[in-house]
Amino acid sequence: MDTRALEVSLLNAKSLCVFTGAGVSQESGIPTFRGENGLWKQFRAEDLATPEAFERNPQLVWEWYAWRRELIHNAQPNAAHRALAQIESALSMKSDGRFTLITQNVDGLHQRAGSQNIILLHGDIWVLRCSACDFQRRDESVPLHPLPPICPACRSLLRPGVVWFGEPLPSADWTDATHAAEAADVFLVIGTSALVYPAAHLPQLAKQHGAQLIEINPERTALSSLADLFIQGKAAEAFASIQIHIE
Numbered sequence: 001m002d003t004r005a006l007e008v009s010l011l012n013a014k015s016l017c018v019f020t021g022a023g024v025s026q027e028s029g030i031p032t033f034r035g036e037n038g039l040w041k042q043f044r045a046e047d048l049a050t051p052e053a054f055e056r057n058p059q060l061v062w063e064w065y066a067w068r069r070e071l072i073h074n075a076q077p078n079a080a081h082r083a084l085a086q087i088e089s090a091l092s093m094k095s096d097g098r099f100t101l102i103t104q105n106v107d108g109l110h111q112r113a114g115s116q117n118i119i120l121l122h123g124d125i126w127v128l129r130c131s132a133c134d135f136q137r138r139d140e141s142v143p144l145h146p147l148p149p150i151c152p153a154c155r156s157l158l159r160p161g162v163v164w165f166g167e168p169l170p171s172a173d174w175t176d177a178t179h180a181a182e183a184a185d186v187f188l189v190i191g192t193s194a195l196v197y198p199a200a201h202l203p204q205l206a207k208q209h210g211a212q213l214i215e216i217n218p219e220r221t222a223l224s225s226l227a228d229l230f231i232q233g234k235a236a237e238a239f240a241s242i243q244i245h246i247e
């Protein structure tokens, strides 16, 4: 895998925007959604990741999320998560440097690796929010008890703090993400099939606004023909082989 061009772009970036998907956590042992061993091969999104599924069978939905919380709890950030946190702190030393990480992942591994300026487009699996009132809380306990959890404010069911199919993205986060994409001079896409909209608009938006578009993925995706630089390989392997010295 030749990562020299990636190193040069990272070194020269002034406004770097990174957009990640499930593939960035694959080498931490978290399954992706699509592809050979993807979650959507084993499970149906309609049964587990929609408001209707939760209404029909909250216990089943919660069991699936409890299983995923346990998997994530036992996983560690990998070299890609760590490198992105390092790049952010190096860029923040530059007087005109700007770094934004936009993730579709709900696993929290970027935050555990130390990333700071992060937009959680699809929410956070460690947040529980009420299905009826405004109550929400962070709860990283594994296993979660009771299941399903109950809102202490109104006794309705709590739900995972994630975005489900058919739900809008949090509007302030979407606005921040589009601004970061438009302002980026380098837009780096890692480990996403770029099939789920509106998130998948962001790389196109960045490109339209003049960013260099770089993609890291072991497979070609819907986006690869748009990319100025396509690095075919796994994320942690790609970052393990590059030196990060941004001055």
Ligand code: OAD
Residues within 6 Å of the ligand: 020, 021, 022, 023, 024, 026, 027, 032, 033, 034, 035, 038, 049, 104, 105, 122, 163, 164, 165, 190, 191, 192, 193, 194, 195, 196, 216, 217, 218, 219, 221, 233, 234, 235, 236
């Ligand atoms: P996908 O599962 O659709 O895509 C994962 C991508 O990661 C694929 O393109 C893989 O080729 C790539 N990949 C696999 N291993 C990799 C590795 N080690 N390094 C780099 N890339 C790797 O996941 P997302 O694109 O994140 O939404 O899926 C988008 C959304 O669809 C998710 O946020 C989720 C899902 O349904 C909701 O639940 C709303």
